[in-house]
Amino acid sequence: CVDLGELRVIKKGRxxxxxxxxxxWASNIGFxxxxxxxxxxxxxxxxxxxxxxxxxxxxxxICYALIVLFVGFPVMLAELSIGRSTQKxxxxxxxxxxxxxxxAGGIGVLTLFVIMxxxxxxxxxxxxxxAVYLTGADFSAFGNDSSRFSAYFAxxxxxxxxxxxxxxxxxxxxxxxxxxxxxxxxxxVSKFLMPGLFVLLTGIVVYAVTLDxxxxxxxYMLAVDPAKFNxxxxxxxxxxxxxxxxxxxxxxxxxxSYVPRTENLAKSAGCICxxxxxxxxxxxxxxxxxxxxxxxxxxxxMGGGFAFMALPEVFSRLPGGVFFGFAFFLLLFVAxxxxxxxxxxSCIAWLTEEFGFARLKATLLLVIPMSFLSAxxxxxxxxxxxxxxxxDFTNGVQYxxxxxxxxxxxxxxxxxxxxxxxxxxxxxxxxxxxxxxEIEASGHSMAWKRLWAFLxxxxxxxxxxxxxxxxxxxxxxxx
Ligand code: PHE
Numbered sequence: 001c002v003d004l005g006e007l008r009v010i011k012k013g014r015x016x017x018x019x020x021x022x023x024x025w026a027s028n029i030g031f032x033x034x035x036x037x038x039x040x041x042x043x044x045x046x047x048x049x050x051x052x053x054x055x056x057x058x059x060x061x062i063c064y065a066l067i068v069l070f071v072g073f074p075v076m077l078a079e080l081s082i083g084r085s086t087q088k089x090x091x092x093x094x095x096x097x098x099x100x101x102x103x104a105g106g107i108g109v110l111t112l113f114v115i116m117x118x119x120x121x122x123x124x125x126x127x128x129x130x131a132v133y134l135t136g137a138d139f140s141a142f143g144n145d146s147s148r149f150s151a152y153f154a155x156x157x158x159x160x161x162x163x164x165x166x167x168x169x170x171x172x173x174x175x176x177x178x179x180x181x182x183x184x185x186x187x188x189v190s191k192f193l194m195p196g197l198f199v200l201l202t203g204i205v206v207y208a209v210t211l212d213x214x215x216x217x218x219x220y221m222l223a224v225d226p227a228k229f230n231x232x233x234x235x236x237x238x239x240x241x242x243x244x245x246x247x248x249x250x251x252x253x254x255x256x257s258y259v260p261r262t263e264n265l266a267k268s269a270g271c272i273c274x275x276x277x278x279x280x281x282x283x284x285x286x287x288x289x290x291x292x293x294x295x296x297x298x299x300x301x302m303g304g305g306f307a308f309m310a311l312p313e314v315f316s317r318l319p320g321g322v323f324f325g326f327a328f329f330l331l332l333f334v335a336x337x338x339x340x341x342x343x344x345x346s347c348i349a350w351l352t353e354e355f356g357f358a359r360l361k362a363t364l365l366l367v368i369p370m371s372f373l374s375a376x377x378x379x380x381x382x383x384x385x386x387x388x389x390x391x392d393f394t395n396g397v398q399y400x401x402x403x404x405x406x407x408x409x410x411x412x413x414x415x416x417x418x419x420x421x422x423x424x425x426x427x428x429x430x431x432x433x434x435x436x437x438e439i440e441a442s443g444h445s446m447a448w449k450r451l452w453a454f455l456x457x458x459x460x461x462x463x464x465x466x467x468x469x470x471x472x473x474x475x476x477x478x479x
Contacts, residue, residue: 023181028263030187032271035246035255037190037338039276040197042122043244045332048280049287050306055236056228057221061281063229063237068277071238071463072245074455075419076252077269078426078435083256084265085438089349090250093257097430104421108250109350111414113366115249116343117373118406120174123336124166124378125308126329128156133326139316146295149313158382167374174340175363178348186341193334200331201279204286207324217289220297235470238463239411245276246342248419254346264444279335286328290314307332376402392475412471420464427457 025031052060086093091105132138142148157163177185208214242248259265287306294314307328315325344366351362380386380402388405391397400408426435432453440446470476 023258024260025187025258027187028259028268030191031255031259031263032268032275033194034186034190034338034342035252035268035272036275037194038246038251038255038342039244039272039339040194040279041244041246041335041339042119042126042332043240043339044276044280045283045287045335046122046307048240048244049284049291051236051240052221052284053288053291053306055233056225058224059226059229060233060237061222061284062224063233064241064280065277067234067237067241067463068245068273070455071460072241072247073269073273074452075242075247075422075460076245076273077266077439077452078422078456079247079250079252080256080259080265080269081435081438082422082426082430083253084259084261084441085434087257088253089257089353090253090346091350092353093250093253094425098425101421101425101429104418104425105250105253105350107414107418107421108248108253109347111249111410111418112251112343112347113370114373114406114414115410116340116347117370118377118403119336119340119343120171120370121163121167121374121378123170123174123333123340124163124168125157126332126336127170128163128166129308129312129329130326130333133322133329136322139312139325140322142313142316144313144317146310146313149316150309152312153308154382157378160379160383163378163381164375167378168371170336170340171367171371171374173337174344175367177337177341178344179360179363181359186345189341190338193338197279197331197334200327200334201282201286204324204327204331205282208286208290211290211293211318213293214289217292218285220292221284221288231470232476235467235476238467239415239471242415242419243411244280245273246339248415248417248422249346250418251342251346254349255342257349261441264442265439266444266446287311290318294318373406377406378403392471393473394475413468416464416467416471420461420468423456423461423464427453427461432456 025034055063082093082097083090086096088096089105090108091102094101094103094105138152139149142152177189179185209218246252256265259268291306291310291314294317295310311328312325315321315328318324344363347366348359348362351357351365352359355362357365376386386402387399388402389397390400390405390408426432432449435456436446436449436453446452
């Protein structure tokens with residue numbers, strides 16, 4: 001870390017100004033791995049395979065790839081350029097460029113705060129499953145009875161205290177890393193965990209695609225069936241892409257603010273998108289065919305339940321299943337940890353820079369209210385009947401469980417809204433010329449500058465407005 005501490009400007013023996021020199025990534029590969037660590041998370045490994053399966057295999061994959069290329073990547077680059085240009089947290093960055101747009105930074109921080117409160121709960125579930133595999137006691141007795149695996153998960157998440165304790169353990173781990181700082185903590189952890197994740201995932205894929213009957217499952221996942229292509233596929237692919245790339249909430253503003261001017265931003269953004277999509281695809285290859293072989297096509301629509309219900313059952317049928325299960329949940333844990341760290345870091349950057357708090361104090365200020373929201377998310381899984389109102393134009397006001405409302409709030413409303421603000425701001429307020437100058441500051445010119453400007457100004461906002469029409473207007477879900 002190149003943290004120079006205070007930089008004093010001394011004139012005629014008097015200290016005129018004290019400035020904080022910001023933290024920076026110690027190396028570009030460290031930055032790319034940390035940003036890819038943020039992007040690769042529960043979304044890739046837990047949600048993506050389920051979405052591919054439910055969304056019609058190849059049709060969803062093509063749609064997803066196009067969206068990453070033409071919407072996700074340009075928006076990510078826009079965010080990174082704001083961050084590096086201002087060297088600020090998401091709220092401070094908007095304020096510096098145009099104070100009237102500070103609210104857009106506020107949207108980002110609020111979204112991250114809510115995501116972090118439920119992400120840590122799901123991270124806790126993952127830790128619980130690792131513990132189960134390590135002790136080896138619980139699943140071995142279940143045999144091939146799939147209902148026992150689902151009942152086990154449902155029983156666990158609806159307990160009042162245990163999931164909360166696991167969630168707290170996950171949160172404490174994140175705090176430990178984040179308090180240690182940008183380079184010492186986040187960069188170091190990511191450099192070590194991300195390559196580990198690749199190795200582990202590739203191993204699982206090799207194992208999965210060489211199983212008997214895997215070809216059928218692969219065909220299911222990769223074949224393009226035009227009949228399965230509809231507006232639902234596009235909406236699901238869009239929502240998944242934003243969540244998965246960590247764009248639309250200012251994570252990339254924060255991480256971009258630690259990037260030195262000598263680095264090629266466009267290339268880095270490209271690497272992050274490719275790594276993220278690669279991990280998603282690999283997870284799909286590791287999971288979809290295996291579930292197809294063992295649980296059959298009916299299990300394909302399970303979505304999030306894949307990881308915690310269908311997969312332990314699948315693993316239990318395979319030779320060496322305990323190891324496969326343990327490896328999988330370890331992978332999910334690594335992915336979840338690096339993402340959660342990025343969320344916490346972006347919120348902490350806001351508190352330390354805007355209010356001058358020390359890192360530890362900022363962390364505590366954040367985590368205390370967050371714990372209440374997390375508790376609400378965890379308890380509303382079945383332990384308690386906590387309902388909150390939710391509104392869309394088709395169904396009007398509905399009272400839904402708190403966990404569902406929290407996910408809808410972020411996935412269906414806040415992330416698209418945040419992404420829209422980034423596009424409109426860079427496209428029309430700050431200007432794509434200023435942004436391209438920042439992107440090219442390293443001396444690498446961007447040949448496709450005008451195409452990028454078009455995507456940020458017109459295509460991406462149009463696509464996001466279409467998502468909002470489906471989610472807020474028609475009440476369709478993204479999760
Ligand atoms: N991109 C992460 C994932 O795929 C989730 C995430 C969301 C991370 C928001 C940071 C911010 O799981």
